[in-house]
Amino acid sequence: MSIRTRIAPSPTGDPHVGTAYMALFNWAFAKSQGGEFVLRIEDTDQARSSEASEARILAALSWLDLPWDEGPDIGGPHGPYRQSERTAIYRQHAQQLIDQGHAFRCFCTPERLATMRAEQRAAGAPVGYDGRCLNLSAAEVSAKQTAGEPSVVRMRVPDSGECRFRDELRGELAIPCSQIDMQVLLKADGFPTYHLAVVVDDHLMGITHILRGEEWINSTPKHKLLFDCFGWPMPALVHLPLLRNPDRSKLSKRRNPTSIDYFRDVGYLPEALTNYLALMGFSMPDEREIFPKAEFLQAFSLDRVSLGGPIFDFEKLNWLNGQHIRGLDADAFMDRLGDWALNRQRLAPLAPLIQTRTERFADIAAQVDYLIGDRRPLSEHDFTHRKLSREQVVEALFRTARACDALAQWRQEELLALCKVNAERMGLSLRDFLAPLFIAISGRAVALPLFDSMAFLGADVSRVRLREALDALGVSNKQRKRLEKLA
């Protein structure tokens, strides 16, 4: 049987470099053995999923040149490849589980569940559903349903024993059943949770090997149980290590740029990024470090995968990107540079801003330098302001950085709104509040409009610049603690 792997991103934000990492390994594993690589969109979270995000993920994976054989855009024999279009399938399977006694209706409110968890945690017990609705009679269930009470479907879990499964890199793993929660399978809105959808789809789409992040090991028993209930064979499992921040925590946008678009925008070559990602947990048999994707594919083998969580090291990525750039011949170099810098599509949003401010084309470079390339390095005295104290400058930057970290949608209106709110809280005019931000983002007091600039630069670059500004000002731990308590 032919090998089939998949990448199953959730379109809930920026295309994440972790998705690229998993896609690369899934792609390499399948393709190295003549198999297929499937792209499936896991958009079962109605509140957070967006078409825009899906489009960006597809574009990002295309940019990295990780082509999929089946997917929402190109179809295939196992479609649809978007989970929101498969809800009937999940409902039918959930019903089957109920009919066979493997699942049950639960009417507990989110509020009750939250209190329950808080109590369990306080008591030091394993946190999980307490089984209140476990033994509702059929009559009780239908009475509640006709009364219009919202409900979910939960899976039943054996209350003793342990769940065993095999990880191709770690061998046999066992997790006590007491640790497995009675997971919600179907939400009140009729959409499946990840756990139901992933099992049903992986089976129906003929996935033979699941390469995913280590963070999933603990929920594997839920999946194993479901595969068993349905009487389906479990795909082979490969849990890859997680990419880490320098402090070894899971890579996060709060501490590092994580959007694939960031890497494109600041001028990394896609082949350099995939090359670098291939080095995370994998090594060539001859220890070569600079190689094209085709050779990675050729050499790929699970027994060359290591398990320690690799720290994402921009220094080494920069070196590697330099190697790839210098490896280009002059023509290719010019083409690639042109695609990056003088890209019509990329520059389009800038045109209306620059045109009105230009008398000679020579004026342009100085206006956009901080948008096309890096902003100049900052020091403390760049932030001296005629009205604002140093403390106020720091606070304005901190508030903005914090709000930006939490921002779901990187849009001008949202940015303006968050600045207005924070300026008001500090009792400052918007103009004064924005002054340090201009410095942080552009490196100067007078620049193109701030929110246009931030929108153009994107979330990751903007966040990095705000963090760097705070670093330049040298915020003490004491001050940081005070700032973190601010409303």
Next chain:
RNA sequence: GUCCCCUUCGUCUAGAGGCCUAGGACUCCAGGUUUUCAUCCUGGCAACAGGGGUUCGACUCCCCUAGGGGACGCCA
């Protein structure tokens, strides 16, 4: 708190019981090439988490401890 995973230079890693005086790469340092800088070349600093076993022999196998990470959502 409960459970699970992981552990070789600061970082990415090689290492499948003797090839190990532990190798390579990034960073850093020193020298060389270069009108400057960068590239490039040469050299250097730097690690088997600790403790017990098993074995003639342990970086490699087992156990314990420690450290790190992850999971515990009607998120994925």
